[in-house]
Amino acid sequence: MTSSAMRIDRSATAKVLESGNFGALATIIPSSSIDKPPRRDIDWLWNQIGKYQGTETRQDFHVAFLSSFTLNPLEAPLGICMALRGMRLKAEFVPYQQWEAVLHKPDASLRAETQLVQLLLHLEQELPLVTQDLAAATEIAQQVDDFAARLRNGIEAFRRASRLPLVLNSMIPMNRGLGHFMDANQRESRISAVNRLNALITEMSGEFENTYVYDYANTVADTGRDQWFDPVNADHTLSPISAQAVNVLAHDLGRLYHAMIRPRAKVLVVDLDNTLWGGIVGEDGPLALKVSGDHPGNAYRNFQKLIKAVRETGIVLAIASKNNLDDVLEAFQTHTDMPLKWDDFTIKKVNWSRKSQNLIEIADEIGVGLESLVFADDNPVECEEVRTALPEVTVVHLGTEPSRYCERLLSESHLLALRLTHEDAIRVKSYDAEQGRKKLLGSATSEDEFLSSLDLELHIGAPTPGEYERVVQLINKTNQFNLTTRRYTMADILEFLESDNIELSVAKARDKFGDYGLIGVQILKKIDFSSYEIDTFLMSCRVLGRKIESGILTYLKKSALECGASRLRGVYLPTKKNEVVKNFYLDAGFRRTDYDEIFEADLDAANLEAYPRFMQVHKIGRK
Amino acid sequence: MKPTEKEVFDQVAAILSDVLDIPTEAITRETSPDTTDSWDSIRHLNVVMAIEEEFSIVLTPEEQIEMLSAGLIADLLLDKLS
Secondary structure (H helix, E strand, C coil): CCCCCCCCCHHHHHHHHHHCCHHHHHHCCCHHHCCCCCHHHHHHHHHHHHCCCCCCCCEEEEEEEEECCCCHHHHHHHHHHHHHCCEEEEEEEECCCCHHHHHHCHHHHCCCCCCEEEEECCHHHHCHHHHCCCCCHHHHHHHHHHHHHHHHHHHHHHHHHCCCCEEEECCCCCCCCCHHHHHHHCCCCHHHHHHHHHHHHHHHHHHCCCEEEECHHHHHHHHCHHHHECHHHHHHCCCCECHHHHHHHHHHHHHHHHHHHCCCCCEEEECCECCCEECCHHHHCHHHCECCCCCCHHHHHHHHHHHHHHHHCCCEEEEEEECCHHHHHHHHHHCCCCCCCHHHEEEEEEECCCHHHHHHHHHHHHCCCHHHEEEEECCHHHHHHHHHHCCCCEEEECCCCHHHHHHHHHHCCCCCCCCCCHHHHHHHHHHHHHHHHHHHHHHCCCHHHHHHHCCEEEEEECCCHHHHHHHHHHHHHCCCCECCCCCCCHHHHHHHHHCCCEEEEEEEEEECCEEEEEEEEEEEEEEECCEEEEEEEEECHHHCCCCHHHHHHHHHHHHHHHCCCCEEEEECCCCCCCHHHCCHHHHCCCEECCCCCEEEEECCHHHCCCCCCCEEEEECCCC | CCCCHHHHHHHHHHHHHHHHCCCHHHCCCCCCCCCCCCCCHHHHHHHHHHHHHHHCCCCCHHHHHHCCCHHHHHHHHHHHHC
């Protein structure tokens, strides 16, 4: 057994840990193969990471686990997965089967530093009848209702006391028992009861703020129920899942938490030859490309369909291919039935430059950081070139089997979202509309003329609950037009919205080319009886260059005046990325103060400037 | 071929060292949860998982409870592997 498992190279690990660059652990143990090393190596590595004494750059991540079984062995593999992503796991395992008590009294039972609460419940402990052979259907149904009611009460109580993100889990029985053939043939069965239960759990996640579901049942299905559950352990220890399952669970939860707390990728850059189609267009000619029909054509076609769908979820597509442009254009013209069209790609880099160079240009043209890029290529040499030159870019080496491309792309990148916001759905269209605006800008004789011709409309005011997710998203991923780059969690946002001394507002914009959705977040904080401070002022980079910010600033002044303030304070905290707003407050007529980062303006209702002529500003009604 | 007593003990010591984060040299037959702070009931689960995996065996509940020192673990394994 040991021989087939992947041992961890200990001297290489020691070197990486000495450097303090935890991300480089990926070269020793990629997170996608966390299930490969033997348990003793996982424990060893986690012990070594725990001993790291150097300057800590990792962000702490405190999770409290409430489970129906002993989950402690999860700590080491999950800790390693989080370390790979630049986070330091602090796990708290609440003694099993106390989830209900904790939900009802979170303040008394959880550490103050807790950042996320994860439930991991098993049917066998929580709803034993559902897993029992030949229990009466009415009794099973009753147990599902009772459990759902207890869970709902628990979440309700938890929400009254805490704003922390709460992750529920879907469930699956350990085995099929006597219902193996029968369950699918009866309307009322254990299977239908479990399905109903899982549907109820998903409903609850929509009903309560900051509450999510982890699809544990399908993670078990991915590995296989027989591999996942260990009936011997289940009977004689408190940990019914296998050693392999613990590691797979760690990998999956690591990705989930990454998706919850770190920004999602914004751009997917793909190669063309042997990535989007089989064959090399420059050598084989466009007609010979395999992109439909039998394998491997159907595999490439499926991969294209996935990429098209990724675009629909708000990820911008780009091409980085070493080819002659004419050959590539001919390929797209020849295969008009390909799922992906030439115009689906917002940026196309078809040339003979290094791919890393093209990726830098792509990031630049779209206006995002390199860490927002995912690059997928079948060629290991190209992958290595990008990985070495641009460590910030997520590189997915697709391998040699196109039928596995989809799986590789999704499991090794941060393209997955927990929920899609309205903005995700319209984002790519906005980038495309941007091309239209650029053309218009080229033909307008003055900036004012250009801005007037856009028919800009701005709506500013309090967000609706459905928009909270988007607010958190913007606060945590906006780098350029962001005066203070202060990051806040959903819990913080909910607190601000309730506070009497804090005004959180959002800005939504549209023009004749399209709807940008929610693009700005502003937080005004009262600092004394006569002054307010602009704690947060940020705008999505998609709407830069339209002077929307001056409309928002006027709105903020009006708001502060309405709250009785006579002075408004602006703050600029410099980062590597927000140079573009360095002089924002000075340009807007604020004066310097004794502190470099603080600017001030007096507010006077009589002299307050009007909104810019070229935009219509509407105030969104408050609750 | 049946492993010798020393071979089995050395392997057990190496595993305990990895899982419990104690130096191999410090491990004797008498090393036990009573003498080792990091060897609590929770870590015992990790010890069991690592031993089962390393020796490709399944430990019964009774055996897991008997694994009360490095020496006892080695004895148990010698017995099981013969």
